[in-house]
Amino acid sequence: MIPDIPNPDSEPVSFANDRDALSPSFLDHLQSTSREVHLRVEGGRKLHGDVTLKASKNAAVALLCASLLNYGVTKFLNFPRIEEVTRMIEVLESIGVKINWRDNNTLELRRPKKLTLENLNEEAARKTRSVLMLIGPLMHDHEEFDIPYAGGCKLGERTVKPHQYALEEFGASITATDKRYSVKVDKKAPGEMTLYESGNTVTNNTILAAAGVVEETFIQAASCDYMVQDLCYFLQKIGIEIEGIGTPLLRIRGLSRIKKNIEYSPTEDPIEAMFFISAAVTTDSEITIRRVPFRWISLELIKLKRMGIRYTISSPYKAANGHVDLADLTIHRHEGKLSALPDKLHPNVWPGLNPDNLPYFVPIAGIATGQTLIHDWIYESRAIYYAELSKLGIKVELLDQHRVHVRGPSELVKANMSCPPALRPASLLLIGMLAASGVSILRNVYVINRGYEDLAARLNLLGASVEVFS
Known part of the structure; x- marks a missing residue:
């Protein structure tokens, strides 16, 4: 199911529920x-x-979102060349990230000093639920931005309320307007917080938000799943301090700015x-x-x-x-x-x-x-x-x-x-x-x-x- 879309003539409402070896011939199919x-x-x-x-699909899309935290060159080794990754690459390229595939499925990303969020590829974004995880990293250097409603598999009601509740702790105010979420940020350090739901993307979004806060964030009820662990290992490599990986209790001390040339292989x-x-x-x-x-x-x-x-x-x-x-x-x-x-x-x-x-x-x-x-x-x-x-x-x-x-x-x-x-x-x-x-x-x-x-x-x-x- 797709998200509930408010009447375009109505006032904005609170955060809505989301309902809802390569051969050349195969590459041609993949690109169309x-x-x-x-x-x-x-x-x-x-x-x-x-x-x-x-490499893991679910870890890969979280790592693509996390690459926005790094102003240096990020190289992901043995990265999966799948449609979900392609859609996220299209989104990142549309806002100014320079992305190149190298030999052996190496993906190289260089983010610009200033992202052009007004050019975000909405068609690609609406085909993946992973676009929600852009909110965490974007809120560190943007006071206001929009994200299209998330897509992905149609598996019934998949509420995005937990994302709202978690990111509110970091000073994000999110409202649903016509086919998009509008985000305004008055950034703050939450200190200790508990997730409303131990979901994977919710936990990842919260970790990405905490990665830009220099004060310690203590997160309870975090997901311990493999994709969360992979994200944490990557963030540690770019300098974020994280304790408790693989447990529901995470302590994170972030950085105000990261510029590091790194390589990382997802599991x-x-x-x-x-x-x-x-x-x-x-x-x-x-x-x-x-x-x-x-x-x-x-x-x-x-x-x-x-x-x-x-x-x-x-x-x-x-x-x-x-x-x-x-x-x-x-x-x-x-x-x-x-x-x-x-x-x-x-x-x-x-x-x-x-x-x-x-x-x-x-x-x-x-x-x-x-x-x-x-x-x-x-x-x-x-x-x-x-x-x-x-x-x-x-x-x-x-x-x-x-x-x-x-x-x-x-x-x-x-x-x-x-x-x-x-x-x-x-x-x-x-x-x-x-x-x-x-x-x-x-x-x-x-x-x-x-x-x-x-x-x-x-x-x-x-x-x-x-x-x-x-």
């Missing part, structure tokens, strides 16, 4: 958002070999790891997933183990940022010997089961013997999209807008379908098609390209048969 891209999937094949994870994506795990299990295949931030999916792996999935993990090694533990994860064939869990599957804040990983249990539950209750309590609409898997033969019973029963084992069948307007549910259809015998068509995969880089080519290297066409 007006052109619908589709996938032709010949399913029923066993996957094999190994795949290396790309590999645990959600992408779960995509490939789900693809391997649903197709009953053995693959190795390299550079997995395994501690960030430890609960998911325990749940899978209790269902009968066998896997092995290599000895751990450090990510390029020097902080996160990685390992190579091999998923072994189960040969149909999976059982449904006796208790429900539901998401929670880290170290709970990641909300973006929960959907990948749906096709897995569909091939396990028994009935699984999946309770997606965070989003009002996402469980509804799970029912689309029934068109591929998975037995999904929608109980209400948050809960589904999945019964297995199911025999998957080919289908011709369009992607729902949400990244994870859309990628579930691709997983189901990989497992279904015959040729399936998945239409308008822009939403998948928002979060996954060159996915068709990488699946083909694992033995799949996925053709991109338009």
Whole structure:
């Protein structure tokens, strides 16, 4: 759903709820958002070999926003070339940031002394919810500015009130006018504060606001999730003092101005790891997933183990940022010997089961013997999209807008379908098609390209048969 838009003739109101290896041919698709891209999937094949994870989508967009704090040159190494990043780059370029892609997915950013916020690319901004995280860094050197309503996945009501409440503590006054948020800033140091909601983007926005305050900010109820940790590690590298990373209690002492030439590598994506795990299990295949931030999916792996999935993990090694533990994860064939869990599957804040990983249990539950209750309590609409898997033969019973029963084992069948307007549910259809015998068509995969880089080519290297066409 889109944000509530006030009548343009009405007075401004308080902050509104938000409802709501690259081949040249693939790069051409990536650069054209007006052109619908589709996938032709010949399913029923066993996957094999190994795949290396790309950097985290959710960390990447937060880091792009954080780059505005630095007046020096920021280089991000091994950065994901995905639609969500492209939209944020279009926004940053429109306000004057010089951005260049270098070899090996290195992204170089140079912000000007003065940003031209009046030129902000609204079309690109409205396609990503990440634009909200611009408020935190922009409020340090702008007393007044506008941000378009945020877009992104349509997952039901996704309130932006927590952003308002948090940024008010730093002196931001935010009102909703016609299709935009107007921000006025009378900057102050909040000292100690508690977040209204432990959301990831809310926490990131608050951290970015605190990064420009020289007095100490003590934040309670912060998200501990992987994207927040990655942001904190980057900020530490540019000189921000942060204590409590990975806990709900953060102490931050910022800087009034930062000018530093730095390089930083975001950590590999645990959600992408779960995509490939789900693809391997649903197709009953053995693959190795390299550079997995395994501690960030430890609960998911325990749940899978209790269902009968066998896997092995290599000895751990450090990510390029020097902080996160990685390992190579091999998923072994189960040969149909999976059982449904006796208790429900539901998401929670880290170290709970990641909300973006929960959907990948749906096709897995569909091939396990028994009935699984999946309770997606965070989003009002996402469980509804799970029912689309029934068109591929998975037995999904929608109980209400948050809960589904999945019964297995199911025999998957080919289908011709369009992607729902949400990244994870859309990628579930691709997983189901990989497992279904015959040729399936998945239409308008822009939403998948928002979060996954060159996915068709990488699946083909694992033995799949996925053709991109338009």
